[in-house]
Amino acid sequence: MGTEREVEQGGWLRGAPPPGWVRVLPVALLAGVCAATLASPEPLDIGFLLGAIPPLAVLSYGPAATAVLGGLVVAVLVVPAFRLDDPGNADLLTVGFVAALSVGVSFVRSHRDAQLVTERAVAEAAQRAVVPPLPARVGPVGCAGLYRAAQRGTLVGGDFFDVRRGPHGVRAVMGDVQGHGLAAVATVASLLGAFREAVLDEPDPESVAARLDRRLVVDSAEVPHAELFATAVLLDFAADARSVRIVVCGHPAPVLLREGRAVELEVTAGMPLGLGLGDAGSPAGLTVPLLGGDRLFLASDGVTEARGAGGVFYPLTERLTGFMDLEPAVLVERVWRDLLGHCGTAVDDVTMLVLSPA
Numbered sequence: 572m573g574t575e576r577e578v579e580q581g582g583w584l585r586g587a588p589p590p591g592w593v594r595v596l597p598v599a600l601l602a603g604v605c606a607a608t609l610a611s612p613e614p615l616d617i618g619f620l621l622g623a624i625p626p627l628a629v630l631s632y633g634p635a636a637t638a639v640l641g642g643l644v645v646a647v648l649v650v651p652a653f654r655l656d657d658p659g660n661a662d663l664l665t666v667g668f669v670a671a672l673s674v675g676v677s678f679v680r681s682h683r684d685a686q687l688v689t690e691r692a693v694a695e696a697a698q699r700a701v702v703p704p705l706p707a708r709v710g711p712v713g714c715a716g717l718y719r720a721a722q723r724g725t726l727v728g729g730d731f732f733d734v735r736r737g738p739h740g741v742r743a744v745m746g747d748v749q750g751h752g753l754a755a756v757a758t759v760a761s762l763l764g765a766f767r768e769a770v771l772d773e774p775d776p777e778s779v780a781a782r783l784d785r786r787l788v789v790d791s792a793e794v795p796h797a798e799l800f801a802t803a804v805l806l807d808f809a810a811d812a813r814s815v816r817i818v819v820c821g822h823p824a825p826v827l828l829r830e831g832r833a834v835e836l837e838v839t840a841g842m843p844l845g846l847g848l849g850d851a852g853s854p855a856g857l858t859v860p861l862l863g864g865d866r867l868f869l870a871s872d873g874v875t876e877a878r879g880a881g882g883v884f885y886p887l888t889e890r891l892t893g894f895m896d897l898e899p900a901v902l903v904e905r906v907w908r909d910l911l912g913h914c915g916t917a918v919d920d921v922t923m924l925v926l927s928p929a
Contacts, residue, residue, distance in 0.1 A: 589631040597627040597640055601647070608653045618648055622666050625673035629680060637677040641670025701760045702731055705924075709734045710741045711812040713927035715899035717907055719873075720920055729755035730871045730922035733763055737770035740810055742779065745869045745924055746803035746822065746844070758799055761790055762844075776807040776818040777856055780844065784820075787845030800845035804838075804869060812928035815867070818856045820844050823875045826888055827859070828866040833891035866899065867926045870906075873919035877910055885913050899925035 601624055608615050621644045628637040645667055647653050705716045712734065720728035732745040744766050748758040765786035769779040783803065791799040802821035809815070817825060817836065821843035824836045841854020868891060877885040887906075894905050903923045910921065 593627075594631040597624045597632075600624055600627070601640065601643060605647060605653060618662070621647060622669055625670040629673050629677045632677060633681050634674050634678040638670075638674045641667075641673060644670060701756065701763065702733070705732075705734065710736045710808075711929040712741045712743075712808055713899060713929070714743075714924070715903055715927075716922070716924045717903040718920075718922050719907065719917055728920035729759065730873065730920040731759045731763055732869070732922060732924050733766060734924075734926070735767055735770040739770075739774060739807070741808040741812070742770050742776065743806040743808075743869075743924070743926060744779075744783075744803060745871065745922060746783075746801050747871050747873075747920070747922070748801040749799060749845075758787070758790070758801065761786055762801060762803075775856070776805040776816055777854065779805055779807075780818050780820055780841070780854060784844045784847065788847060791845060800843045802843045802872075806867070806869075806926065808928060812861065814858055814860050815928070816856050816858045818854050820854055823870060823872060826868040826870075826891060828868055828891060828895055829862065829864070831892070831895055833868070833888045833895070835888055861928050865928060867928075868902075869922075869924040869926070871920060871922040873917060873921040874906070874910060874923060876919070877914045877917070877921075879913040879915075885910055899927055 600620060604617055604620050607617065624644050625637060625641045628640045632640070645663065648663060648666060702718070705714050707714060714734050716732055718728075718730065718732075720730075729748045730746070731748070732743070734741065734743040736742075746762060748755045748762065762783055765783050766779065769782040773779045773782055780803070783801075787799045787801060804820070804822040804825060805818045806825070807816040807818075817838050819838045819840045821840055824838045824840070826833050826835050836857065836859060838857045839855040870887060874885060875887055879885065890906065890909055894902055894909075897905055902925055906923060907921065911917070
């Protein structure tokens with residue numbers, strides 16, 4: 572998937588499958604206790620360790636496997652050959668109760684995990700419907716992107732991008748709606764729908780920007796005090812991809828990667844979408860000639876405004892200069908890792924897009 576919007580922060584304590592050592596631990600503990608008691612010439616008072624096995628099994632095993640491990644624990648306690656200090660009835664009842672309780676907890680956990688898997692599958696389907704995977708190439712333009720939502724556990728946030736081919740050529744958009752997380756998804760869906768229609772109808776990127784602005788103005792009018800707005804940058808490639816016209820609406824301008832240099836293009840920024848471009852006038856576009864080997868790097872403010880130690884902004888153009896030789900798909904991943912190294916964690920949605928004209 573070109574956009575790589577998976578949630579990296581989701582470790583095994585947040586729904587991912589447990590690591591191998593968690594599954595091995597209860598079995599290894601049981602085997603270790605048995606081996607130690609059989610090898611020791613004297614009885615060992617380590618039977619209490621067996622009481623931890625059923626609860627540990629709950630973390631990674633289903634009710635059947637948890638019941639088997641619980642039964643083995645009770646068997647080891649009562650088999651004379653293990654000489655586990657002759658546990659009394661109270662000890663056996665306690666371990667048996669813990670084992671039975673663990674089986675019940677494992678049953679509940681297994682059903683909850685199955686439900687979470689179903690819900691995540693639905694969320695991923697919704698994500699792909701709103702922001703489909705980015706193809707490797709759209710017409711004469713190569714594409715590589717990366718998306719990381721800031722809100723933990725979500726796949727879609729307030730950033731968006733898309734690249735589409737229409738009767739007027741290949742067009743791309745990157746934007747950032749007000750807020751982030753699940754609350755912004757509806758606005759993202761609305762804007763992307765408007766962009767995909769405008770690609771088919773509008774003659775230039777300025778008209779596409781006006782179409783997106785009108786969509787947000789209409790949406791805001793339907794919800795009292797909504798005050799919806801979004802920043803965006805739109806690109807309109809010529810048929811031969813030897814030039815591109817760029818319109819910026821309050822968004823960071825693209826960075827041109829050319830011959831070992833990374834230069835932020837000086838595009839006059841218009842007002843953000845949703846504030847009524849028709850009243851303020853259309854944003855001024857800029858046409859940039861493109862050479863063979865040029866690449867355009869677009870990033871959201873989650874990249875350009877990320878701060879590290881001492882409040883230092885992430886030096887995007889400086890870092891891009893050192894990554895020029897990387898393939899586009901590798902480039903966005905390298906910038907993402909470098910960004911995390913700079914600021915530690917992403918506090919805003921992070922979106923990157925690399926466009927490579929043929």
